Amino acid sequence: MLRPCLRRIAALALGVLAACGSRQEEVVAYTSVDQVFSEPVFRAFERETGTPVRAVFDTEETKSTGVLNRLLAEATHPQADLFWSGDPVRPFLLIRRGLIEPYASPSARDIPAAFRAEDGAWTGFAARARVLLVNTERVPSEKMPGSLRDLADPQWRGQTAIANPLYGTTSIHVAALFSAWGDDAARAFLDSLRSNDVKIASSNGEVKRLVVSGEIAFGLTDTDDAHEATLTGAPVAVVYPDQQGDGTLVMPTVAVLIRGGPNAAAARKLADFLLSPEVEREMAETAAHMPLRAAVAVPPNVSRVGDVRSMPVDYARLAEITERIQPWLREWVGLE
Amino acid sequence: MGRSRVGPSRWEEPVAFGVAALALVVLVLPPFAAIAIELVETGLARALAPLASPGTWALFVRSAGLAVAVTLLATLIGVSLAFLLRRTDLVGRPAALLVHLFPLALPPFLLALGWFHAFGRRGALGSERGSAILFSDAGAAAVLALAFAPAITALTALALDGIDASIEEAALVVAGPWRVVFEILLPVAAPSIGFGALVVFSLAFSELGVPIFLRVSTYPAAVFARLGSMAYSPGEAFALALPLLGLGLALVAIERLVLGRRPPAVLGLQRARPAFALGRWRTPTSVLAWAFVLAATTPLVALFFRAVQARGWTTWIGASVGTSLLTASAAATLITALGIVLGHGLARRRYGSRALDALGVLAFVAPATAFGVGIIATWNHAATEAVYRSAAILVVATAGRYAVLGLRPVALAVHQSPPQLEEAAAVFGAGFFTRLARIVIPVHARAIAGTWLLAFVFCLRDLDLGVLFYPPGRETLPIRIFTLEANGPEPVVAALALVQVGITAAAVALGLALLRRRRSG
Numbered sequence: 001m002l003r004p005c006l007r008r009i010a011a012l013a014l015g016v017l018a019a020c021g022s023r024q025e026e027v028v029a030y031t032s033v034d035q036v037f038s039e040p041v042f043r044a045f046e047r048e049t050g051t052p053v054r055a056v057f058d059t060e061e062t063k064s065t066g067v068l069n070r071l072l073a074e075a076t077h078p079q080a081d082l083f084w085s086g087d088p089v090r091p092f093l094l095i096r097r098g099l100i101e102p103y104a105s106p107s108a109r110d111i112p113a114a115f116r117a118e119d120g121a122w123t124g125f126a127a128r129a130r131v132l133l134v135n136t137e138r139v140p141s142e143k144m145p146g147s148l149r150d151l152a153d154p155q156w157r158g159q160t161a162i163a164n165p166l167y168g169t170t171s172i173h174v175a176a177l178f179s180a181w182g183d184d185a186a187r188a189f190l191d192s193l194r195s196n197d198v199k200i201a202s203s204n205g206e207v208k209r210l211v212v213s214g215e216i217a218f219g220l221t222d223t224d225d226a227h228e229a230t231l232t233g234a235p236v237a238v239v240y241p242d243q244q245g246d247g248t249l250v251m252p253t254v255a256v257l258i259r260g261g262p263n264a265a266a267a268r269k270l271a272d273f274l275l276s277p278e279v280e281r282e283m284a285e286t287a288a289h290m291p292l293r294a295a296v297a298v299p300p301n302v303s304r305v306g307d308v309r310s311m312p313v314d315y316a317r318l319a320e321i322t323e324r325i326q327p328w329l330r331e332w333v334g335l336e
Numbered sequence: 337m338g339r340s341r342v343g344p345s346r347w348e349e350p351v352a353f354g355v356a357a358l359a360l361v362v363l364v365l366p367p368f369a370a371i372a373i374e375l376v377e378t379g380l381a382r383a384l385a386p387l388a389s390p391g392t393w394a395l396f397v398r399s400a401g402l403a404v405a406v407t408l409l410a411t412l413i414g415v416s417l418a419f420l421l422r423r424t425d426l427v428g429r430p431a432a433l434l435v436h437l438f439p440l441a442l443p444p445f446l447l448a449l450g451w452f453h454a455f456g457r458r459g460a461l462g463s464e465r466g467s468a469i470l471f472s473d474a475g476a477a478a479v480l481a482l483a484f485a486p487a488i489t490a491l492t493a494l495a496l497d498g499i500d501a502s503i504e505e506a507a508l509v510v511a512g513p514w515r516v517v518f519e520i521l522l523p524v525a526a527p528s529i530g531f532g533a534l535v536v537f538s539l540a541f542s543e544l545g546v547p548i549f550l551r552v553s554t555y556p557a558a559v560f561a562r563l564g565s566m567a568y569s570p571g572e573a574f575a576l577a578l579p580l581l582g583l584g585l586a587l588v589a590i591e592r593l594v595l596g597r598r599p600p601a602v603l604g605l606q607r608a609r610p611a612f613a614l615g616r617w618r619t620p621t622s623v624l625a626w627a628f629v630l631a632a633t634t635p636l637v638a639l640f641f642r643a644v645q646a647r648g649w650t651t652w653i654g655a656s657v658g659t660s661l662l663t664a665s666a667a668a669t670l671i672t673a674l675g676i677v678l679g680h681g682l683a684r685r686r687y688g689s690r691a692l693d694a695l696g697v698l699a700f701v702a703p704a705t706a707f708g709v710g711i712i713a714t715w716n717h718a719a720t721e722a723v724y725r726s727a728a729i730l731v732v733a734t735a736g737r738y739a740v741l742g743l744r745p746v747a748l749a750v751h752q753s754p755p756q757l758e759e760a761a762a763v764f765g766a767g768f769f770t771r772l773a774r775i776v777i778p779v780h781a782r783a784i785a786g787t788w789l790l791a792f793v794f795c796l797r798d799l800d801l802g803v804l805f806y807p808p809g810r811e812t813l814p815i816r817i818f819t820l821e822a823n824g825p826e827p828v829v830a831a832l833a834l835v836q837v838g839i840t841a842a843a844v845a846l847g848l849a850l851l852r853r854r855r856s857g
Contacts, residue, residue: 028808030808034822035819036820054809055809056808069563073716076716077717079724090566093566164548166564166566209452213456213457215456215458287823319566323566327567330558335553335561336386336389
């Protein structure tokens with residue numbers, strides 16, 4: 001009695017496992033855009049085209065090696081068709097290694113030239129910015145921080161946080177400071193953060209959690225994290241830093257096609273969809289991402305890229321700097 | 337005794353052992369070989385450079401200290417509770433054991449998150465001081481010890497269950513209960529407790545999420561920094577993993593030296609035995625034990641209060657529960673099957689079995705991130721694409737990583753039974769498979785079922801490994817929880833975490849019920 005039953009279960013399990021691996025018309029997308037925002041976009045694509053999207057999502061920055069490094073590890077036999085990067089710098093690591101298939105999507109024609117490569121190697125859309133998230137119960141309005149340098153202000157000693165600069169958008173932000181200020185000034189700033197006892201959180205989401213819970217007074221995070229914090233009803237305010245100075249770092253999300261991906265045609269279709277104004281609008285509404293197109297409507301709580309004084313940066317250069325300063329950063333966080 | 341009949345049956349054992357050994361080697365060795373090649377390609381001088389830094393070794397010592405503290409605390413908790421909940425007349429023992437095992441269902445990071453909700457500055461029980469303790473070395477040690485103690489409890493309970501009742505009865509004739517506990521039961525259970533300590537030490541040393549969350553610098557973070565940051569360097573990561581692998585082997589050697597020469601206890605027939613009466617201490621001990629068990633579930637309670645605010649969480653769960661159950665069941669079955677053959681070989685000191693055991697330990701202690709990169713390099717080829725692109729890759733990877741959880745408990749159980757039973761059967765012509773089916777498996781049914789459950793729980797909660805290469809669109813529930821944790825609504829994340837606890841508890845309860853039915857049937 002037991003044996004036939006076990007045989008049936010084994011056959012069923014093998015069938016399911018085999019079905020899991022079978023090929024059909026589909027597109028494989030890897031994304032470091034938070035699943036809570038990106039998955040509904042993929043589902044909308046599926047509804048519109050009938051092509052299923054098989055997705056790999058990233059975790060909070062330090063809890064996995066991240067999809068970028070999965071792409072590097074799979075480089076000899078690519079499994080992904082498209083990478084929707086949550087930032088504009090990581091795709092350059094793939095471009096430098098020849099892992100990208102340029103594609104100038106017709107959907108991207110009205111995206112400003114500063115946010116896309118002419119040959120279609122990368123195309124930006126729906127941006128985020130680096131902001132200060134402030135707990136208004138701990139910070140009175142007259143003491144509201146307005147600059148990154150306030151993180152190093154002794155009056156906030158031990159009461160602020162940034163995410164680990166080895167990972168995520170914080171690593172890009174640090175590279176931007178090295179680019180804008182030069183190595184010596186940037187290192188001195190980071191050392192001043194250390195001596196001001198700035199907490200090093202595991203991720204930007206963790207910075208948000210610390211601010212919302214009142215564990216710290218304010219911290220540096222991304223606009224989407226800040227937006228989520230405001231939705232909880234927590235006593236928080238969002239500050240775009242350095243509007244009178246260097247400007248705020250703005251980072252579009254980026255779509256790139258993977259060279260040698262198994263479903264090239266479907267990947268182009270998905271890229272066209274992602275780069276459409278409708279997706280920028282949806283990302284503005286659901287994830288507070290800032291549209292690059294001036295014509296895309298935004299909800300009242302979301303700024304346009306054009307409304308913010310942006311930090312002038314060259315994303316390709318930031319990719320080089322980010323790689324170069326890794327050993328120093330590992331030392332800075334105490335891992336060497 | 338010791339002779340087997342000449343005929344095809346004499347080849348059954350070496351063939352079965354060889355096939356199982358080959359399977360384990362295929363599951364574990366190629367990923368290590370792949371990352372060793374990375375190390376060589378990176379250039380030995382460059383890859384090994386971080387090992388020359390005093391800072392690296394300071395971090396290593398600090399991590400070892402944390403892991404030792406976690407192991408000592410978890411062993412104290414686990415052994416005490418295993419004895420109280422399995423062998424005394426404590427009030428509500430079965431329920432208390434089940435509740436105590438709950439935290440084992442969750443990746444430790446979620447438990448840390450629950451502790452934060454409870455003891456963070458604005459937590460339900462929070463204060464400035466509580467927050468300071470939580471975000472410290474001591475806080476990390478406590479969180480990890482409470483997360484891992486159930487593993488020691490489970491292994492010790494299995495060992496206590498396997499001890500022949502007649503030994504206890506004979507001892508009780510001439511000695512008091514406490515002497516019997518400390519001089520008979522605990523020494524006989526020592527190999528299992530030692531293995532549990534090895535498991536906990538390995539888990540604590542390789543844990544990444546909790547120390548990072550609690551802002552405690554540890555060695556695995558240095559390994560991870562070579563894999564998770566912009567400077568992707570698997571060669572350097574593997575070089576940094578070498579001391580961990582060396583430590584793993586050293587622990588196995590120490591364990592064998594200290595515990596390996598113990599005379600095996602004789603396993604008797606499973607039969608009921610009287611519980612140790614706590615007498616006038618029954619009520620206070622019961623209150624204390626229950627208070628502790630319930631206190632350890634604080635993070636689950638905190639998650640529950642978050643989860644009740646969740647709306648529409650079922651839409652976020654996808655097919656992850658099915659994938660989790662299917663892959664964890666398949667992997668646990670494979671681990672147990674390998675464990676029966678190889679564990680039996682280890683207990684009977686078959687040639688090569690100790691090397692296979694060490695290989696299993698290495699896969700277990702290796703940082704998941706490094707082992708995972710090796711899995712990708714091994715399986716991501718055209719010829720093996722059917723495996724790599726399907727849920728089968730999760731089965732293959734977790735079966736390799738957790739193989740030692742099948743091999744060791746079965747070996748410890750078989751070691752406790754006299755070889756004469758099998759030898760007698762062999763004299764009458766019973767081949768290896770017949771002896772396994774008619775003697776080894778029935779005699780050790782509880783231990784084998786317990787082994788399957790342990791392997792199942794570990795595969796079900798696996799996150800660090802599977803997240804590196806899970807097939808697109810086919811993530812397990814822990815992976816889904818963590819990808820949603822990035823900006824997902826906290827109540828939804830908490831609800832999914834409770835689903836993870838629920839399916840684990842249901843599977844364990846079902847397994848225990850089947851076992852009980854089998855015993856009474």
